[in-house]
Amino acid sequence: MRTKIIAGNWKMNTSLADAHILATGVRDGVEHIERIETILCPPSIWLASVAHDIVQKGQYPHLHLGAQNMYYEDAGAFTGEISPVMVKEVAEYVILGHSERTHVFGESIELINNKVHASLAHGITPILCVGEDDQTETSKQIVLDTLRKLLDGVSEEDIKKVVVAYEPVWAIGTGKAATPEYAQEVIGYLREILSSDTRILYGGSANDENAKSYLSQPDIDGLLIGGASLKLKVFLTMCQIADDIGQDLGHQSLHS
Ligand code: 13P
Numbered sequence: 001m002r003t004k005i006i007a008g009n010w011k012m013n014t015s016l017a018d019a020h021i022l023a024t025g026v027r028d029g030v031e032h033i034e035r036i037e038t039i040l041c042p043p044s045i046w047l048a049s050v051a052h053d054i055v056q057k058g059q060y061p062h063l064h065l066g067a068q069n070m071y072y073e074d075a076g077a078f079t080g081e082i083s084p085v086m087v088k089e090v091a092e093y094v095i096l097g098h099s100e101r102t103h104v105f106g107e108s109i110e111l112i113n114n115k116v117h118a119s120l121a122h123g124i125t126p127i128l129c130v131g132e133d134d135q136t137e138t139s140k141q142i143v144l145d146t147l148r149k150l151l152d153g154v155s156e157e158d159i160k161k162v163v164v165a166y167e168p169v170w171a172i173g174t175g176k177a178a179t180p181e182y183a184q185e186v187i188g189y190l191r192e193i194l195s196s197d198t199r200i201l202y203g204g205s206a207n208d209e210n211a212k213s214y215l216s217q218p219d220i221d222g223l224l225i226g227g228a229s230l231k232l233k234v235f236l237t238m239c240q241i242a243d244d245i246g247q248d249l250g251h252q253s254l255h256s
Contacts, residue, residue, distance in 0.1 A: 002197065002198075002199050002221045003035070003036060003037055003199075003221075003246075004035075004036040004037070004215065004221055004222045004242045004243075004245065004246055005036065005037045005038075005039060005163065005199055005201060005221060005222030005223075005242075006036055006037075006038050006039070006222055006223055006225070006235075006238055006239045006242050007038075007039035007040075007041060007066065007093075007127060007165075007201065007222065007223070007224045007225065007229075008026075008038075008039070008040050008041060008225050008229025008230075008235055009041045009068060009095060009098070009203075009224055009225065009226050009229060010022075010040070010041060010042045010043060010068075010229060010230060011043075011068070011100070011226060012043060013043070013230055014042065014043065014046065014230070016046060016049060019042050019043075019046040019049065019050055020049065020050075020053055021232075022040075022230065022232055023040060023042070023050040023053040023054050024053050024054070025232040025236075026038065026040060026054070026063070026232065026235065026236065026239075027053065027054045027060060027063060029232070029236040029239070030060075030062065030063055030236070030239050031060070033062070033236075033239045033240060033243045034062045034243075035243045035246035035247060036062065036222070036239060036242045036243050036246055037062055037063075037064060037222075038062060038063050038064070038239055039063075039064045039065070039066050039093050039127075040054065040063070040064070040065055040066070040229075041065070041066040041067065041068050041093070041095055041127075042065075042068075043068065044067055044068065044069070044082050047065065047067060047087075047090045047091060048090050050065060051065055051090040051091070055090075064091075064092050064093060065090060065091040065092065065093070066091050066092070066093030066094055066095060066127060067082065067087045067091050067093070067094045067095070068094075068095050068098070069082075069094070069095060069096070069098070069101055070082050070083060070084055070086075070087050070094050070096075070115065070118075070119070070124075071083055071115070071118075072084070072111075072114040072115045072117070072118035073118075084118045084119055084121070084122040084124055085122065087119075087122075087124055088122050088123065088124055091124070092124065092125060093124065093125045093126075093127055093163070094115075094119050094124050094125070094126055094127065095126075095127045095129065095165075095224075096112055096115045096116055096119065096126045096127065096128050096129065097112035097115075097116075097128055097129045097130065097150060098129045098167070099129060099131060099167060099169045099172060100172075103169070109146065109149045109150055112128075112150055113149065113150055113151070113152050113153070116128060116150060116151065116154060116162070117153065117154070120154065120158050120161065120162075125161055125162070125163060126162055126163065127163045127164075127165050127201070127224065128147075128150055128151070128162055128163065128164050128165065129164075129165045129167050129203070129224070130143055130146050130147045130150060130164065130165070130166060130167070130190075131143060131166055131167040131168040131169050131171075131172075131203075131204070132168055132169065132170075133169045133170065134169075134170055135168065135170055135178075135182075139168070139186065140185070140186050140189050143166065143186055143189075143190065144189060144190060144192075144193065147164065147190055147193065148193060151193075156195065159194055159195050159198055160195040160197040160198055162194075162198060163198070163199045163200075163201065164190060164194065164198060164199070164200045164201070165200075165201040165202075165203050165224040166183065166186055166187050166190065166200060166201065166202055166203070167202075167203035167204050167224060168183075168186075168204050170204075171203075171204025171205050172203070172204045172205070172226065173205070173226060173227060174204075174205060175205050176205060177204055177205035177206060177207075177210055178202070178204055180210070180213040180214050180216070180217055180220075181217075183202045183214060183217065183220060184217035184218065184219055184220060187200045187202065187217070187219045187220055188218070188219045191219050199221040199222060200219060200220065200221055201220070201221060201222040201223055201224045202214050202220050202222075202223055202224070203223060203224035203225065203226070205227075206223045206224075206225050206228060206238070207225075207227075207228045207234060207238070208228065208234045208237040208238050208241070211223060211237075211238045211241045211242070212241050212245070215241060215242050215245045216245060222242065223238065223242075225238065
């Protein structure tokens, strides 16, 4: 059974005060939402502070932190970057290869692949993003080919640990979410090169109204949420929906 994931990618949003309010609100709101994993990915400058807000040892084992990006070297003269060694001190996940990293900052597949290897080597779970720019007849194949390259050299054992996020670029921040059937079709196709244990998320204009339709698909194991993750009530509703679906599937509490 693949435990469902609800992950909030806050992108370059929130003041320190807002981050504190949002993080503690989620912490308190998911206290009894234990059949899923909830992951918060604040801006890197707030990671340590949010870690302090939410990670009180053993108390919230189903709530996790993720970085939005990192470099692959451990340390050195890389101005403006954060390293896996740093991320590991405060977070368990890292988003890699987000389309905003590739489109706005020009990250290459090779660079992202290096980061995937570095995260796994340091025991940080990558949330590896992949998605096509436009929806065409060849989309599925393009996404699959890209994913293969992003995972080049990753062992079968490690592929089980990776979380893949299918984020069609045309659906991100546009309000034009992919239909659940289309997302399932692509994600089901990606699963062919992954393990049945690998969790695959959908991302792109997901919200509290469409969450259930995605989470009910057989191969969609969760959501990577941008805009809607900044709205506490909406985000918590999405967590509850995922938890309820976990219950319908007969999933036991992770920690009972
Ligand atoms: P939106 O949910 O705002 O479309 O963003 C999706 C995303 O990019 C999450 O990483």
